[in-house]
Amino acid sequence: MRNVTVEEAAALLRGQDQILILTHRSPDGDTLGSGFALLRALLSCGKRARLLCSDPIPAKYEYLRRGISDADFAPAFVVAVDIADEKLLGAPLEAQYAGRIDLCVDHHLSNTGYAKALLLRECAATCELIEPLVRALGCRVTPAIADCIYTGLSTDTGCFRYSNVTPETFELAAEMLRAGADFDNINRVMFETKTKTYLKLEALVLASLELHFGGRCAAVTITQEMFRESGSNETECDGIASLPRKIEGVEVGLTLRERADGSFKVSVRTYAPYDASAVCAALGGGGHARAAGCEIDKNDLAAGKARLLSAVQRELEAR
Amino acid sequence: MRNVTVEEAAALLRGQDQILILTHRSPDGDTLGSGFALLRALLSCGKRARLLCSDPIPAKYEYLRRGISDADFAPAFVVAVDIADEKLLGAPLEAQYAGRIDLCVDHHLSNTGYAKALLLRECAATCELIEPLVRALGCRVTPAIADCIYTGLSTDTGCFRYSNVTPETFELAAEMLRAGADFDNINRVMFETKTKTYLKLEALVLASLELHFGGRCAAVTITQEMFRESGSNETECDGIASLPRKIEGVEVGLTLRERADGSFKVSVRTYAPYDASAVCAALGGGGHARAAGCEIDKNDLAAGKARLLSAVQRELEAR
Numbered sequence: 001m002r003n004v005t006v007e008e009a010a011a012l013l014r015g016q017d018q019i020l021i022l023t024h025r026s027p028d029g030d031t032l033g034s035g036f037a038l039l040r041a042l043l044s045c046g047k048r049a050r051l052l053c054s055d056p057i058p059a060k061y062e063y064l065r066r067g068i069s070d071a072d073f074a075p076a077f078v079v080a081v082d083i084a085d086e087k088l089l090g091a092p093l094e095a096q097y098a099g100r101i102d103l104c105v106d107h108h109l110s111n112t113g114y115a116k117a118l119l120l121r122e123c124a125a126t127c128e129l130i131e132p133l134v135r136a137l138g139c140r141v142t143p144a145i146a147d148c149i150y151t152g153l154s155t156d157t158g159c160f161r162y163s164n165v166t167p168e169t170f171e172l173a174a175e176m177l178r179a180g181a182d183f184d185n186i187n188r189v190m191f192e193t194k195t196k197t198y199l200k201l202e203a204l205v206l207a208s209l210e211l212h213f214g215g216r217c218a219a220v221t222i223t224q225e226m227f228r229e230s231g232s233n234e235t236e237c238d239g240i241a242s243l244p245r246k247i248e249g250v251e252v253g254l255t256l257r258e259r260a261d262g263s264f265k266v267s268v269r270t271y272a273p274y275d276a277s278a279v280c281a282a283l284g285g286g287g288h289a290r291a292a293g294c295e296i297d298k299n300d301l302a303a304g305k306a307r308l309l310s311a312v313q314r315e316l317e318a319r
Numbered sequence: 320m321r322n323v324t325v326e327e328a329a330a331l332l333r334g335q336d337q338i339l340i341l342t343h344r345s346p347d348g349d350t351l352g353s354g355f356a357l358l359r360a361l362l363s364c365g366k367r368a369r370l371l372c373s374d375p376i377p378a379k380y381e382y383l384r385r386g387i388s389d390a391d392f393a394p395a396f397v398v399a400v401d402i403a404d405e406k407l408l409g410a411p412l413e414a415q416y417a418g419r420i421d422l423c424v425d426h427h428l429s430n431t432g433y434a435k436a437l438l439l440r441e442c443a444a445t446c447e448l449i450e451p452l453v454r455a456l457g458c459r460v461t462p463a464i465a466d467c468i469y470t471g472l473s474t475d476t477g478c479f480r481y482s483n484v485t486p487e488t489f490e491l492a493a494e495m496l497r498a499g500a501d502f503d504n505i506n507r508v509m510f511e512t513k514t515k516t517y518l519k520l521e522a523l524v525l526a527s528l529e530l531h532f533g534g535r536c537a538a539v540t541i542t543q544e545m546f547r548e549s550g551s552n553e554t555e556c557d558g559i560a561s562l563p564r565k566i567e568g569v570e571v572g573l574t575l576r577e578r579a580d581g582s583f584k585v586s587v588r589t590y591a592p593y594d595a596s597a598v599c600a601a602l603g604g605g606g607h608a609r610a611a612g613c614e615i616d617k618n619d620l621a622a623g624k625a626r627l628l629s630a631v632q633r634e635l636e637a638r
Contacts, residue, residue, distance in 0.1 A: 160479040160492075161510050163503040167493035173479075174489035184482040188590065191480050195567045199525075206518075248514045271507065 001113040004103075006129065009119040010136035012103055013042065013077075019049040020075035022097060024083045025090030026265070027053050028238070029061065029155025029190065031082035034105065034126040036064040037148035038081065041139040048073050054090025058235040060189050064148055077102050080115060082126035082152075084108035084286065105129050110277060110286040124164040127152025128172055143180030150181035151190070158242060159191045163272065163290055198239075200230035205240055211250075217312050218244035219254040234259075241267035241291075252279070252312050256305070262298030266308060267291070273319045282311035320432040323422075325448065328438040329455035331422055332361065332396075338368040339394035341416060343402045344409030345584070346372050347557065348380065348474025348509065350401035353424065353445040355383040356467035357400060360458040367392050373409025377554035379508050383467055396421050399434060401445035401471075403427035403605060424448050429596060429605035443483040446471025447491055462499030469500035470509070477561060478510045482591065482609055517558075519549035524559055530569075536631050537563035538573040553578075560586035560610075571598070571631050575624070581617030585627060586610070592638045601630035 004012070013019065021039055023031040035051045042049040050071045057065070078101050083089060086098045104115035107126045111118065121129055127149045134141060134149075141149070153173055157165050160173070177183055194202075204226045210219045222240060227233050237257060245253030253269040266283070268276040269291050276292035277285075283304065285294025296304030323331070332338065340358055342350040354370045361368040369390045376384070397420050402408060405417045423434035426445045430437065440448055446468045453460060453468075460468070472492055476484050479492070496502055513521075523545045529538045541559060546552050556576055564572030570593050574586040585602070587595040588610050595611035596604075602623065604613025615623030 161506045163506075165496070165502065167496045170489045170493035170496065174486035174493070177484070177486045177489065183484065184591070187480045187482075192561075192565050193567050194565045199566070242511075246511050246513045247518070248512050272503070 004117045016077040018073045018076040021051040023053045024088040025054040030125045030152035033148040033152030034081040034130045041134040080104040124169045125152040125156035141179045146176040146179035146181035150176040197232040198236045201232035217252040218250040222257040245269040264296040279311045323436045335396040337392045337395040340370040342372045343407040344373040349444045349471035352467040352471030353400040353449045360453040399423040443488045444471040444475035460498045465495040465498035465500035469495040516551040517555045520551035536571040537569045541576040564588040583615040598630045
């Protein structure tokens with residue numbers, strides 16, 4: 001693995017054709033915004049390119065790929081966007097492409113260095129690296145690309161609310177508005193709309209609220225049963241991970257979401273100085289200082305949850 | 320009344336001393352952020368200045384005035400910030416200062432032109448006009464002033480989520496971060512913290528939800544009884560005004576909040592193209608295209624609400 005600059009990454013891409021872009025499983029606005037922005041830029045340069053994801057793309061992100069038709073070719077160059085670890089490709093893509101990633105563009109300092117070339121900088125969203133890459137490719141930031149970049153910026157920052165926001169994040173957002181990003185509709189879909197099924201799910205989830213360590217840690221659980229009862233599903237869960245931390249006095253918020261296979265995806269959100277990635281590292285996960293994730297096996301729920309709470313306690317006591 | 324530029328407003332202030340700054344009643348982050356930013360700038364220029372509000376300043380805004388001591392003097396020059404109409408001064412300040420406002424800095428196009436000089440531009444927050452005014456006064460934007468400006472910007476845009484955000488809003492936010500605004504703590508207090516009393520109030524308010532016109536309009540009511548039952552109060556209501564519009568399919572959201580005197584403050588939030596200020600104008604109120612307000616008298620609740628819903632219906636049918 002070697003680290004590359006934006007210009008070196010652009011040079012690599014310019015020399016290639018038949019480019020495959022991979023996003024992470026359970027795709028979010030940043031991996032999809034990054035992927036489709038890069039895809040649109042490559043297509044506008046006359047390259048053959050396409051994007052793959054192990055999971056279906058949620059309907060609310062449909063606008064990111066509007067107007068793009070699927071290309072069919074044998075990939076000659078593989079790019080991963082916003083993927084810290086090959087495991088996060090998801091089973092089908094991991095089986096096919098692990099060890100074969102030519103370039104990775106990512107903003108997670110925990111990146112495992114699996115790609116041949118790595119464009120990495122810690123910033124609020126991978127999209128903050130994709131935008132200069134698009135320009136280094138000589139491409140215009142069209143309104144459609146601006147939509148993609150704005151989507152990554154806004155979704156990875158809770159619409160500019162989290163501590164990962166920097167002056168550069170705001171400046172790039174300003175540029176994307178000037179480039180024609182339809183921010184009003186994107187915000188409406190991403191942040192302002194609660195479906196009736198989501199409201200039902202939220203009520204069920206709040207009823208599962210547990211407080212630990214004198215109210216400094218709050219945990220909620222989302223089960224498959226709750227999805228059935230509310231009519232909601234995984235794609236509506238983005239906002240719930242930030243709920244527990246919102247309760248007054250809570251420093252560490254935990255969300256345990258049951259997958260269809262019975263395993264649990266854990267999201268950890270903290271306030272400074274508590275380190276979410278340190279908590280998740282204790283369970284083999286990782287991420288950022290304020291937002292990280294890990295997994296609990298379906299046969300290990302009770303013990304896994306106990307390990308998680310121990311890790312939270314250690315973190316609360318260490319600072 | 321004459322319209323003035325930022326430079327003319329700064330020249331007016333430079334020629335004065337014993338300056339009184341007035342904010343609107345039920346003070347929000349923009350009127351207080353604007354007022355305290357200007358106050359801090361004037362004090363740093365060696366002027367005597369102070370700020371008044373008809374209502375107590377909510378505890379969560381306490382940081383805006385940290386370190387400022389009260390000055391006592393007979394005002395020689397009166398400035399109103401973020402006040403579209405003298406009525407919004409609130410009874411005590413209106414009685415004393417109506418007809419005596421020398422300068423008004425405001426971003427409401429509905430401004431009634433009550434001041435001798437008016438610095439008005441339609442932008443997301445009055446703070447967007449205060450920041451250049453501070454610089455035109457020759458003052459440095461200190462971290463404390465940056466906190467004030469950032470507070471106005473972020474609270475009037477729902478933390479950069481509403482359609483009133485422009486590239487300039489983002490650019491000013493970037494500058495305020497560079498000037499040392501403690502945005503992480505401000506966001507945490509303004510947008511991320513839900514008290515247990517607020518969560519109780521929200522549940523009571525959601526139970527009052529009514530849908531009208533095929534689900535295109537949602538209305539909630541906040542009563543004094545709900546404050547008593549939840550232990551919450553007016554100062555925790557800022558977020559609730561945006562709740563009804565968040566429900567899928569809703570174009571116009573209404574929040575009716577009962578005051579201690581039994582009158583109702585109505586907040587109207589719309590999505591484009593529906594005009595919130597047109598709805599409120601029908602009841603003698605006003606504001607912006609997407610967010611506006613009006614009043615319903617305590618002896619007129621049923622009829623007032625009927626007029627409000629008629630105005631909403633006309634607006635929904637007119638577009």
